[in-house]
C-alpha cells in the first residue's frame with residue numbers, strides 16, 4: 001500500500017489501524033485473494049497489485065470516513081462490486097485500499113405507490129429481482145447477463161443486457177443515488193422523481209462513470225408493471241446476413257420484442273457445453289433468439305406470427321416457439337453462459353455499438369476481415385440494439401496471436417467509427433479500452449472529461465488509471 005510518496009511503515013500502520021476503527025477489525029484484511037480480478041479475459045487484463053488492504057464497510061458513514069482517510073493520505077481506492085466487469089475496472093492496479101461493497105446489501109424499500117425500489121449499492125441483481133418478484137405485478141427489467149453483479153456496479157457501468165431492446169439500459173431506471181465523493185462528502189442526487197430539470201444533471205454524470213468519480217452507496221430505481229407472459233422464439237438461418245438483416249424489419253413491424261439476440265452456431269455450442277443443456281434446433285449457421293411479451297396467449301401468438309412472417313421472408317429455416325417456463329429458462333441460460341464457455345480461449349470480447357440498421361454490414365465486414373487475418377471471431381449478443389459482441393479467440397494461433405488480435409480489434413473499431421458507432425456499448429472503458437478511447441475521441445472531449453475527473457477527485461485517488469489518465 002502506498003501511503004504517500006514518503007510513506008513509511010508507521011504511516012501504513014496508522015492507516016490500517018484507522019481503517020479498523022472505522023469499519024471494525026474483522027472487516028479489514030490484507031488477505032486479498034478473491035478480490036483482485038474481475039471477469040476480464042486473462043490474456044488482456046492488467047496485473048493486479050496484491051499490496052491492498054481490503055475493507056468491507058457496513059454503511060455510508062463508514063464509506064465517507066474511509067474516503068476522508070484515503071484522501072488525507074493520498075491512497076488509491078478501488079471500489080469492488082460483484083467483480084463481473086469485463087474491462088478491468090475493479091482491478092486494483094496499484095497498492096491501495098480495496099473497498100468492497102458486499103456488506104452494503106440491504107433492500108431498503110419496495111415502494112409500490114411510486115413503483116420504485118430503494119437499495120444499497122451492494123445488493124446483487126439476483127437479490128433485487130427476487131425482492132421485486134415477491135410483489136405481484138412488479139418487475140425490474142434490465143438484465144445484464146451475470147446476476148451476481150451489484151446495483152452499484154450496474155449503475156456506474158450503465159449496464160445494458162438482453163432486454164434493452166424494449167426496456168432500455170440502467171440509465172433509464174436510475175432516478176436517485178446517494179454517493180460519497182473522493183474527499184468524503186455525501187451527496188444525494190435526484191430522488192423519487194420522474195422529472196427533474198434542476199441544473200446540470202450530476203446523477204447522469206455518475207451513471208457510467210466506472211467508479212472514477214464517486215462511490216455509489218444507495219440507488220433509487222424505477223420499477224415497471226410486470227410484462228406478463230413471454231414466448232422465446234429460436235429462429236435458425238443458414239447465414240448470418242439473412243439473420244441480422246431481418247432485425248430492422250422486426251423492429252419496424254410495431255412488435256417490439258424484449259430481446260433480439262444473435263448467435264452464431266459455435267457460440268451456441270459453447271453455451272451448451274457449459275450448461276449441459278440442448279439448444280432446441282441443431283442446424284443452421286446463425287440463430288436469432290427473440291423474446292416477446294404480452295398480456296395473454298392471443299397477443300403472444302399474434303406477435304410470434306408477425307415475427308415468423310418477417311424472418312421467413314429473410315430465409316429462416318424454421319421458427320421454434322418456447323412457451324413453457326423451464327424451456328424458456330433453459331434457452332436463456334445457454335445464451336447467458338456463452339461467455340463462460342469460451343472464456344478460457346478468449347483474448348477479448350468486444351462490444352462495439354453501431355446504429356441497429358448497420359449491424360449486418362458491421363458483422364459482415366468484420367467476418368471477412370477475421371478470415372483475411374486468419375483469426376477466429378465468434379459473434380453473439382444484442383442485435384436488437386446494435387450491440388453484437390465479438391469474442392476474439394486464441395485457439396489455434398501461435399506466437400503471432402497478439403499481432404493478429406490487435407489488427408482485428410483496430411479494424412472493428414475503425415468500422416464502428418465509419419458506421420456511426422462507438423467502441424463500447426455496455427462493458428465500458430476500464431483499463432482495457434483506455435488507449436482506444438483516447439485514439440477515437442476528439443481531444444477537446446478528452447480534456448473536458450479530465451477536467452470533470454479533477455473536480456470530483458482533486459487528488460486522483462478514486463480508481464486511478466481507469467477510463468482516463470489525469471496528470
Ligand SMILES: Cc1cc2nc3c(=O)[nH]c(=O)nc-3n(C[C@H](O)[C@H](O)[C@H](O)COP(=O)(O)OP(=O)(O)OC[C@H]3O[C@@H](n4cnc5c(N)ncnc54)[C@H](O)[C@@H]3O)c2cc1C
Nearest residue numbers: 081082083084085089145150152153159160161211216426
Ligand atoms: C457472463 C457475463 C455476462 C455479462 N453480460 C452483460 C450484459 O449483458 N450487459 C452489460 O452491460 N454487462 C454485462 N456484463 C458485464 C458486467 O456484469 C457489468 O459490467 C456489471 O455492471 C458489473 O457490475 P459489478 O457489480 O460486477 O461491478 P465490478 O466488476 O465489481 O466493477 C465494475 C466497475 O464498477 C465500479 N464499481 C462497482 N461498484 C461500485 C460502486 N458501488 N460505486 C462506485 N463504483 C463501483 C468498479 O470500481 C469498477 O470500475 C457481463 C459479465 C459477465 C461475466
